[in-house]
Amino acid sequence: MKIEDMSLINKLTNILNNIVYTDPYWLMAKYLVDNIEDFNKINIHKMSEECFVSRATIRRFAIYLGYKNFYDLKRSIDNNFCYKKVSYKKQGDYFFKDFNALTNLIAEYFADINELIKKNNFSRLIKTVSNKKIYCLVSGKLYGILLSFQEELIICKKEFYLFTNAKQCSFSNRENSEIIVISASGKFADTLNETISKVKIKKNLITINQKYKNANYDSVYLMSKKDISDVNIDIFNKYILTYLMDYILNEIRKEKL
Numbered sequence: 001m002k003i004e005d006m007s008l009i010n011k012l013t014n015i016l017n018n019i020v021y022t023d024p025y026w027l028m029a030k031y032l033v034d035n036i037e038d039f040n041k042i043n044i045h046k047m048s049e050e051c052f053v054s055r056a057t058i059r060r061f062a063i064y065l066g067y068k069n070f071y072d073l074k075r076s077i078d079n080n081f082c083y084k085k086v087s088y089k090k091q092g093d094y095f096f097k098d099f100n101a102l103t104n105l106i107a108e109y110f111a112d113i114n115e116l117i118k119k120n121n122f123s124r125l126i127k128t129v130s131n132k133k134i135y136c137l138v139s140g141k142l143y144g145i146l147l148s149f150q151e152e153l154i155i156c157k158k159e160f161y162l163f164t165n166a167k168q169c170s171f172s173n174r175e176n177s178e179i180i181v182i183s184a185s186g187k188f189a190d191t192l193n194e195t196i197s198k199v200k201i202k203k204n205l206i207t208i209n210q211k212y213k214n215a216n217y218d219s220v221y222l223m224s225k226k227d228i229s230d231v232n233i234d235i236f237n238k239y240i241l242t243y244l245m246d247y248i249l250n251e252i253r254k255e256k257l
Contacts, residue, residue, distance in 0.1 A: 007164040008076065010140025011065055027051045028061050032077070040078040044070045105232065109240045112225045117247065125180075125204065125221055126251045133159040133177040137196075139188040140164045142237060146182070149245040156252055166195035179203045182241070184223075184233045186212035206244075208236060 015029040031051050035042055047070075048055050058070050067073040096102045116122075128134070138146050143164055153160040163169050171177070178201055183189035186209045196203060197216050205217040208224040208231055223244060224231055 007140030007143070008065060010143050010164065024051070024053045024057055025061060025064070028053065028058065036077060039074060042074070102235070105235060106239050109224065109231075109236055110243065113223055113240050113244060116222060116225065117244075120221060121219075122221060122247075124219070125206075126248050128178055128180070128204065129153070129160065129248055130158065130252045130255060131176075134161065134180055135169050135171060135177065136160060136162050136180045136182065137166055137169075137188075137192060138162065138164060138182045142182060142241065145237065145242055146245065149249060152249050153252070156249075158252065166192045171199045171201065177201045180206065181217070182206045184208050184231075184237055184241075185228060186214070189214060189217075192216075208233070 012029045012033055015025055016033065019026045019029075021027075021030075028047070028051050031047060032039065044055050044058055047058055051058070055070075062068075062070045062073040065073060067076065136146060136150075143162065146162055150160050150162045161169070171179070179196060179199065181189050181192060181196070181203065183205065184207060186207055189205060189207070189212070193214070193216060202218045203216055204219045204221065205212075205214065206221045206223060208222065208226075209228045210222060210224075211228070212220075223240060224236065
């Protein structure tokens, strides 16, 4: 998976939320979202007719989203965003038949992360966020989760910059700066290898993949005791990552007492 794929949904929702609905980019973003499950059946001619835009405009839109052309965009959507291919929809079960199962799963994940926070050196991570200028890199899928955390840190007068692409960053190779990459499975971290391998400042990885190996990172913070194949990544990101961020924020606030 390319880094463009991991931020596509975030880019589309940003367009829908922030651009006027009569704008051609809004119309095309809405069309992609409405047809994302069956986009393999759409061709550029059909999209041009239904969005009332030229094929050249569609090509420019694909480039704006980070792809070489419309067909590159179409291939990505078909490979990564088909409803039945989403990571938590496995073995034909696309929902929790008993919602108590979700409650139990979240409770189990909470127990794990609380134990790991105590065992591992999360105090070092908290001090890093509190005292350093942080470049935090996350996939587009996690950007919304981290955005409110960033806002709270700004209120606490902390330097915390949030990005979905390392190429967006202008890294400062100073002692008071560090990188934090959040990548549950490690796939997003892989997309950053070429760029951040050249950066000299300290790099930290937050992940749930115990088997992930990457020499680029100085510190790795593990968020689960389970094998990644046994973890529902989407549920984990939605609830446990939020919990971890709240834990870090709470410890930083306590410093002011």
